[in-house]
Amino acid sequence: MDKKLEPIVKDLQEKFSITYEEHRGEVHCFVKAEQIVEALKLLRDEHKFDLLSAQTAVDYYPKMSPRFHVIYQLTSLEKIAFIQLRVPVNGDNPKVPTATSVYDTCNWRERELMDMFGIEFENHPDPRRILMPEGTEGHPLRKDFPLGYEEPQFTFNFEEINIRKPYAKE
Amino acid sequence: MAQIEEIGIGQFKHLVSERALRGETMLLNMGPQHPSTHGVLRLILELDGETVINCIPDIGYLHTGVEKNMEAKTYQKAEVMTDRLDYMNTMGNNLAYVMAVEKLIDVDVPPRAQALRVILVELQRIASHLVWLGAFGLDLAAMSVFLYCFRERELVLDIFEMVSGQRMMTTYIRPGGLWRDVPVEFEKAVRDFVKLFHKRVDEYERLMTRNPIFLDRLVGIGYLDKKTALSYGVTGPMLRASGVNWDLRKATPYLGYDQYDFNIPTREEGDTYARYIVRIEELRESLRIIEQALNKLPLGPVRSDNRKFVPPPRSEIGVSMEALIHHFKLWTEGFLAPQGSIYNAVESPRGELGAFLESDGGPKPYRVHMRTPSFDNLAVLPEITKGHLVADLVAILASVDIVLGDIDR
């Protein structure tokens, strides 16, 4: 592990009893959902992780339980250090407390996750869909959502698709 | 097809001021088709006369499903999608994704490929800033800047066409190196461009930098302080214009950026004019990097010889059975990437462009997320437009340098 990260991970372990993994020099800490806001606050205030670079999620359906991992990628400008927090979330009622009080960027990032994965962020100030139109069914980035592939039109099947394609009228 | 919703106050009740609910202020819809929103951005403005009280961006009009689509393709084929994310910075997008893949499969890149990547990415930065500068001029009603900028941009695109055969969607940077070596004319073309462009930057500056109209419209407009910027995850020239010296090329030198001598232009003012100055300075710094990289350009292969992940060069396929098998395997099934997850970020013209990859050991990425800088840079817009006029909003929006493909993905 990077020397700069050792005391930080130790601190996190003491306060939140986290587990961590290492992969290609990156450190991934697993935090419980109810502790994530406190953990982010600690990292921001005491360890100078000023920038939340990315917030995303992974859907492990149907391979793993808990189904989702919400991922917080943090950057420290002063120490030039990078750390990743992961929050495992259950599939049937995915809920994570919102981190908008710590980083303002979480507002839009969490709206995106709500829209794309259907993960609810409790007490979010603006819980609307962000990318898909209002009234869309389902959450596109979940693994059980179909890609929506349509058969492309080539010369050999031109006529066949031409008949059923919903062309617009004048 | 769904109908367009009427713009009503119901949806935005929690975002507008109380006066809007009493009907004392006006809600105005700007976009998605508006010449100064740089694409299909919709802004809902709450106005008191000409003054913006609240600005609510509504995005998603260009939502393309890139991430989902990339998960359905092999690692090499998914790269094609990254071009179309941030279409002003195609080489940079390729680089961010390819570097993440290389980190995942642990492949080294030969030094010649690294140096060529630096040259191409810096050329792309110039092209991207030129489009920005031209559009910025147009938004401030300076038509000639637009024409000048596109004149020079064509020169950069000609170089891209020379190396890759495409003007914009190049997909030239591939996992393990480059698609092929650059042609012999490349070096002369780049040198000619660098020589010419030094003068052209001065020309733009003569047109704009001390222009009184320009100064009146930009100085002190759209102030963004350090703390807000960091909290909103703002990166790139916007962050540097707010006085934070943060550039991933210096902080985590990738591609051997530590060999080159260049500065990170930083300003303390944090207003629209500071962002303009930072980008103009970046044009000059990019030129310096290109010159140094050209002078040091090493000879050698441009592709890693790790045949398990990187396809063999065309010349080998005709003579070696093994090469043919590798070529066939790699382009039909793709390679099996080891399990694990990777986050890798590079500095794009707009800020930190990160690629998050999760692999389950198969030939397709299990999850791809592109951390796109414009998304966070736009999120701060409501903060920096409050209290300004609608005409200033146009200038502020232009100075943020958004690309809608980058935001909506």
Place this chain on the structure above:
Amino acid sequence: MGIEQKLGNMGVVTTTLEQVVNWTRTNSMWPMLFGLACCAIEMMAAQASDYDMSRFGMELMRASPRQSDLMIVAGRCSKKMGPVLRLLYDQMPEPKWVIAMGDCASCGGVFNNYAIFQGVDEVVPVDVYVAGCPPRPEALIHGVLTLYEKVNAEKLVPVKA
């Protein structure tokens, strides 16, 4: 002065009304200033110094659909954008034409997924399709000239089939 003097002794030019109308329509066709994605940048390049579409009577890009004759759908059209695009088309006055610029607008291109219309002809009727991802500015100009041929062949009174 000059040209009138030269043409002055040519007397009267006779032609059909149809040809005059179509000639004026093709030589002052105003496109809508409206881009969706990547192709919009190439459309800007086609307007800018090197390619200069004003040679074909298109120097004036109108930001308002009410003042434009031609809609260049430059880029991919998402499901959220579809209704807006149709509204813009409906707002344009007759006669009006549509060019689908690029692969995404023509057939969905590389984005065969839930978010993108597989061809913008599902939203608005398209006259000319321009291939390329993105098409070069020359390709767009060629598309425009192809449209001109189509316009020049139009009849003022529809012929009964």
